[in-house]
Amino acid sequence: xxxxxIKSTGRHLPDRYVLNDELxxxxxxxxxxxxxxxGIEARHWVGEDEDVGTSDLAYxxxxxxxxxxxxxxxxxxLIVFATMTPDVNVPGSGAFxxxxxxxxxxxxxxxxxQCTGFLHGxxxxxxxxxxxxxxxxxxxxxxxxxxxxxxxxxxxxxxxIFADGAGAVCIEAVETNEDVGVITSILHAxxxxxxxxxxGLPARKSGKAISPTVIKNKEHFPYxxxxxxxxxxxxxxxxxxxxxxLKANMKVEDLNMVIPHQANLRINEAFRQRLNIPxxxxxxxxxxxxxxxxxxIPIALDELMEKNMLKPNDTIMFIGLGAGLTWGGVIxxxx
Ligand code: COA
Numbered sequence: 138x139x140x141x142x143i144k145s146t147g148r149h150l151p152d153r154y155v156l157n158d159e160l161x162x163x164x165x166x167x168x169x170x171x172x173x174x175x176g177i178e179a180r181h182w183v184g185e186d187e188d189v190g191t192s193d194l195a196y197x198x199x200x201x202x203x204x205x206x207x208x209x210x211x212x213x214x215l216i217v218f219a220t221m222t223p224d225v226n227v228p229g230s231g232a233f234x235x236x237x238x239x240x241x242x243x244x245x246x247x248x249x250x251q252c253t254g255f256l257h258g259x260x261x262x263x264x265x266x267x268x269x270x271x272x273x274x275x276x277x278x279x280x281x282x283x284x285x286x287x288x289x290x291x292x293x294x295x296x297x298i299f300a301d302g303a304g305a306v307c308i309e310a311v312e313t314n315e316d317v318g319v320i321t322s323i324l325h326a327x328x329x330x331x332x333x334x335x336x337g338l339p340a341r342k343s344g345k346a347i348s349p350t351v352i353k354n355k356e357h358f359p360y361x362x363x364x365x366x367x368x369x370x371x372x373x374x375x376x377x378x379x380x381x382x383l384k385a386n387m388k389v390e391d392l393n394m395v396i397p398h399q400a401n402l403r404i405n406e407a408f409r410q411r412l413n414i415p416x417x418x419x420x421x422x423x424x425x426x427x428x429x430x431x432x433x434i435p436i437a438l439d440e441l442m443e444k445n446m447l448k449p450n451d452t453i454m455f456i457g458l459g460a461g462l463t464w465g466g467v468i469x470x471x472x
Contacts, residue, residue, distance in 0.1 A: 140318035141259075141266040142472055144208075144309045146439035147201025149194055150181040150302045150426065160297055165290040171297045176402020180300035180427030182283035190224035192233035194303035195279035198435075199238060203275065206307035210240035214271035217261055218247050219254030219278045219431040221460070222285065226339045234277065251334075252398050252459020254278050254431030255304070256324065259455070259467050262308045263319040272310040278431035279303035285336065287358045295359045298400070300427030304435025317470045320452070321385045323377055324465035330369065333362040334460035370404045370458045375411040377466055378456060385468045389414060391452055392468075394441065398457030399423035399433040408456075420446070430459065447471060 156179045157168035171177050183189050195218065203210060216238075218231035229247025250257040255278040265271040282299040286292065311318065337356030339346050351357060374397070382388060389412055397405045402423050409419050420437050429436060434455050441447050451471045458464035 138312070138314060139266050139269055139310045140313055141263040142309050142311045142318045143306045143438070143469070145202045145205035145307045146435060146442050147198045147205065147305045148303065148436045148439040149197035149201070150436075151183045151187075151189070151194065153182050153184045155180055155182050157297070160288070163288045164293045164296060166293050166297055174403070175298060176421070176423050177297065177427050178424045181302055183281055183301050189281070190230070190233065191220050191222050191279050191281040192224050192230040192237060194281060194301065195230065195234050195277045195305065196237045198279065198303035198305040199234065199275055199277055202305040202307050203238075206309070208273060208307060210238035211243065213240055213243045213273050213275050215262075215265060215274045216240065216243055216245040217258045217274060217276045218245060219250065219258045219276070220247070220280055221249055221251045221254065221430055222280045222282050223247065230279070250431070250459075250463050251461060252400060252428075252430050252433070253324065253457045253461070253463040253465055255434045256322070256455055256457055256465050256467055257463075259319060260322040260324060263322065266308065266310040269310070274308045275305060276308055276435075277303060277305045278433075278435050280430045280432050282430065285358065287355065292355075292358055294363050295361050298428045299359070300429050302426060302429035302432045302436055304432045304439055306435055306438070311472070317472045320468040320470055321381060322465065322467040323381050323384065324463070325373075325377065326461050326463045328461065330365065330462040333365045333462065335360055367401065367404060369462060370400065371407045371411070373464050374404070374408045374456055374458055377464055378412055378454070381454065381466045381468055387452070387468070392418065392454050393451035394447060394453040395419045396434055396437045396441070396453060396455050397421070398459065399426065399437070400428050400459070433457075
C-alpha cells in the first residue's frame, strides 16, 4: 500500500522583523495589548520597497525542502500551492513557483482554504499518492499578507495579527504495510460563517470589483469578526480532535506532538487545556511569526525538525481553523 511520507521540510521568512512597538507608532495599540490578547511579540514582513511576491517566498522555502529531499524540481509529479494572497489574481502562484524552480511541465495546483490551506493540501497530496497518481509532490503554504493590511487604528485587529512567510514539504509515496505517514484526515466547512473573516477584492457578488464605493467602504482590506472566530475555534478544534482520534483509534496520550495553526496563543492554550495536552506536547511559534495563515503549520514542522524535537515513529497531529469557516486536522506518523 502506498503511504504519504514527508521526506523533507523547508521554511523562509522575510528579513524584515517588525516588533509590536513599531506598530504602536502607526496605530493605537501597544506591545502589552498584542502580547496579552494574541501572544504575538513580533512578525516578519516583506520590506516595503522589496520586489517580492508570494511565489518568491515559496521558492526560498521550496529549494531548501527539495535540496534536503535530494530531488530535482523536474522530478516532481505535482506542485500544490496553498495561499490566500497570490502574487496576482490570475494565474495562481503555483505557476510562478513552477517556473522559478525550472520544474519543466510539472502540473501546479493552487488551493485556497486560508488557514487550513496546508491541511487541505496534505489531504489532496495523500489522495494523489494513495491512488498512485503521484510519487513525488511539493506542497507549499505561503503568504504575503503585510501589503494588504491597513495599518490604522480602525483595522488594528487584523493589522497586528497577520504576517508573511512560507513553509514547504516534499511528500513521497512509500510502499509499506505499516501504518505510517498520513494516517487520517478530517476536513470541515461551514459557509454560514463566511462573513466572519473575509477580504472583498478582487471578486464581488454585485457591481464592479474595483469601484470608488468598494474603496470607500474599505472592502479591499480584510475584515474579521475576531470574537466570533475565537469562540468557534475554541469549540470546534477540540471537537474535530476527538473525531480524528476516534477515526484513528487513538487517545490524546498517543500523540507525541500537536502542531496547531497559529492564529492566537489564547486559542491554542484553551484548546490544550480542554484536551489535557501536556505543555511540552504542543508547539507554538506565533510569538515570533504572527499568523502566516497557510504557512504556519509547515513553518512550525520545519522548526521542530531542525530542533530535533521529533523522532522516528512519533505520531503528530496538525490542526487548524480559519476563514470559510473551514477547520480540520491530520494525524501523521513519522517513519
Ligand atoms: N490593539 C489595541 N486594542 C485593540 C486591538 C489592538 N491591536 N485590536 C482590538 N482592540 C480593541 C478593540 O477595539 C476593543 O475595544 P473596545 O472594547 O473599546 O471596543 C477591545 O480591544 C477588545 O476587542 P475584542 O475584539 O473583544 O478583543 P479580543 O480579546 O477578542 O481580541 C482578537 C481580538 C482579534 C485578537 C481575537 O478576537 C482573535 O484572535 N480572534 C480570532 C482570530 C482567528 O482565529 N482568526 C482565524 C484564523 S486567521
